Amino acid sequence: MEDYLINYELKIKILTPVYIGSGYTVGKREYIHDKSKNLVSFLDLEKLFKGILDNGLYSEYEKYFTADNKNREMNVELKQFLERAGIGEDKYSEWITYSEYMGSSNLSLQNTHEIQTFIKDAYGNPYIPGSSLKGAIRTILESNYIRKKYNEFDRSRAEVKKEGMKGKTRYMSVPQNHLKEKVFHRQITDERVKLENMQNDIMRGIIVGDSLSIDKNSLCICQKIDLSTKGNKKSLNVLRECLKPGTVVTVPLTIDSKIVRNMYGKKFDLEDIKADINMFYKNYKDEYITKFKNFPQIIEEKNAFYLGGGSGYVSKTVTHSLFNEDNATKVVSEILNEVFTQKSKPSANKDDEVLGVSPHTLKCTYYLENLCQMGLCRIVD
Numbered sequence: 218m219e220d221y222l223i224n225y226e227l228k229i230k231i232l233t234p235v236y237i238g239s240g241y242t243v244g245k246r247e248y249i250h251d252k253s254k255n256l257v258s259f260l261d262l263e264k265l266f267k268g269i270l271d272n273g274l275y276s277e278y279e280k281y282f283t284a285d286n287k288n289r290e291m292n293v294e295l296k297q298f299l300e301r302a303g304i305g306e307d308k309y310s311e312w313i314t315y316s317e318y319m320g321s322s323n324l325s326l327q328n329t330h331e332i333q334t335f336i337k338d339a340y341g342n343p344y345i346p347g348s349s350l351k352g353a354i355r356t357i358l359e360s361n362y363i364r365k366k367y368n369e370f371d372r373s374r375a376e377v378k379k380e381g382m383k384g385k386t387r388y389m390s391v392p393q394n395h396l397k398e399k400v401f402h403r404q405i406t407d408e409r410v411k412l413e414n415m416q417n418d419i420m421r422g423i424i425v426g427d428s429l430s431i432d433k434n435s436l437c438i439c440q441k442i443d444l445s446t447k448g449n450k451k452s453l454n455v456l457r458e459c460l461k462p463g464t465v466v467t468v469p470l471t472i473d474s475k476i477v478r479n480m481y482g483k484k485f486d487l488e489d490i491k492a493d494i495n496m497f498y499k500n501y502k503d504e505y506i507t508k509f510k511n512f513p514q515i516i517e518e519k520n521a522f523y524l525g526g527g528s529g530y531v532s533k534t535v536t537h538s539l540f541n542e543d544n545a546t547k548v549v550s551e552i553l554n555e556v557f558t559q560k561s562k563p564s565a566n567k568d569d570e571v572l573g574v575s576p577h578t579l580k581c582t583y584y585l586e587n588l589c590q591m592g593l594c595r596i597v598d
Contacts, residue, residue, distance in 0.1 A: 221475040225487050227468040228597040229345070229428075229524075232515050233589040234320060234439045234459035234582050237349050237525040239336040246282050248332065249296045249309065255322045257332070257438050264312040274302050314341075317458065320439035321583035332438060335458040338430055345466055345524070347425035353524050354490060355420055357497040359400050360538040362480075364500070373399065374539055377548065389552065396535070403479040422476030422485075426469035435464040441527060442588065443578040448510035450581070450588065457527060462584055465597065491596060494522045504542050505531050506590075508574035513581060513589045520596040528592030529580040550575040 247265075249258040269278045281298050284291030293301075299309055335343045363370055376392040398413050406416045415421075441455035460466075470487070477485040498521050506512050515521065523532035531537055536552065537545040550569035553576060557565065569575035580591045 221473060223472045223474060223486055225470040225472075227470050227487075229350075229466045229468055229594050230517070230597050231435075231460045231462050231464040231466070232517060232521065232593040232595055233462055233513075233591060234437065234457075234584055235345075235525045235592050235594055236333070236439070236457040236459045236527050237336050237345060238457075239334045241334050242331040243334060245330050246295050246298075249299075249313070250294050251296065255319050256316050257319060258313045258316040260309075260312045261314050265309075268304065268308065268312055272302065272304060274304075277302065315433050317433075317436050317438050320437050320459070321586055330454050330456055332456045332458060335436060335460070340430065342430040342433060343436060343460065344430055345428040345468060347427045347468070349525060350428075350468060351420070351423060351425040353522055354423060354425070355401075356533060356535065357493050357522060358490075359397065360500075360535045361493045361496050362400050363396075363535055363538045364496075370396070370399070370539060377536070377539065396539070401480065405476055405479050419477050419480045422473035424471040424473070428466045428468045431460065431464065431466060435461050437461050437584070439582040439584065439591075442581040442583060444509055444512065444581050444588070446509050446572050446574060446577055448512075451578075457582075459582070462589070466594075487596075491520050494520055494596070498522060500538070501531060504537060504545075505574065506579065508572075509579045512579060513587070515590075515593055517595055520598070521593055522595070523592045524594050525592045527580055527582075528590070530576050532592065546570055546573060546575045 243259060247262065248260060250256075251258065269275055278298075281291050286292050291298075296309075299305075336346060337343050373392060373396045376395060377389070380389055380392055394413075397418075401419050402412050402417045403419055404412055404417060405419065406414075410416050436458055437460075439457055439459045441453040441457065443451040443453060445451070472486060474484045474486065481489070498518065501523075502518075523529075530549070530553070536549050539545075540548050547570055550566040553566045566575055566577065569577050581588055582591055583589070
């Protein structure tokens with residue numbers, strides 16, 4: 218193999234719950250929540266339905282499954298419905314495919330809610346898609362490059378400031394595309410290929426494969442928690458299937474240093490990625506996390522980065538790098554207002570400048586009764 222292709226087998230340790238969505242949710246009437254065991258059990262729906270039929274409960278289950286939440290008699294957990302119909306654990310345990318512990322035994326839920334599931338392979342095992350990890354690396358490299366060459370991005374800052382609402386699917390797309398082209402595109406192909414063509418994106422030189430399959434026992438259920446700048450915690454009715462802290466995941470990585478050196482002017486390897494990861498995390502912590510009173514900290518900060526959904530706007534974007542710290546708060550609050558606030562309603566971000574941070578909530582969850590940030594992991598040396 219050519220010596221400019223550098224192959225690695227990354228070991229990534231999960232530090233706090235990591236969620237990468239499958240796009241599929243399990244309805245609150247499709248799983249068993251055993252509060253006494255702090256356990257959620259997912260069911261084989263074919264076996265569940267067969268059991269319903271065998272026990273002559275089709276009509277009752279249909280009413281239960283389609284009932285409005287305002288119907289108190291039917292708005293109960295599946296476990297309660299089954300037991301009320303005479304189907305105990307000895308029977309429904311045969312319908313269970315796998316079970317997971319809740320991140321906390323004190324979830325602030327009035328009723329059971331849908332669970333957003335983790336992405337899984339054809340065998341039903343969770344894994345980390347290479348595209349998710351590559352996206353995280355791309356954001357980190359882009360952010361640090363902008364900071365190092367801050368004065369070269371005046372045009373990009375001007376484009377962001379004057380961008381008008383063009384429909385939520387198109388908002389900020391032009392500034393973002395121009396920014397990515399400036400950071401990552403170099404004439405690495407035939408000159409007849411336009412610079413903006415994806416063939417000239419140096420990220421072609423960082424190839425990240427899907428991780429090896431992860432054991433289902435590495436999953437848990439976590440609730441979305443918003444932490445305010447004053448340290449107040451707000452529990453939201455969002456449940457996610459997450460990788461447990463302590464899980465170690467193996468991911469194949471190949472760096473084509475011949476391509477990537479077009480951006481950095483030198484041979485580029487994993488140590489360069491780690492250096493950028495550490496710089497990004499330091500900036501993120503200094504400029505954002507420390508604005509929150511009693512923010513949850515981690516011990517293993519070396520090579521730590523954010524991965525997956527629910528970890529927050531700042532970890533996924535480069536706006537704070539593009540603008541200095543003071544201006545970033547104003548710009549981000551305006552962007553969030555454009556995207557999320559209906560014109561007839563007051564902005565939820567109107568006080569961000571006074572608070573000195575935007576967004577004004579830190580995305581957290583509970584694991585083993587401890588509050589922690591969402592999505593933190595690290596490359597193990």
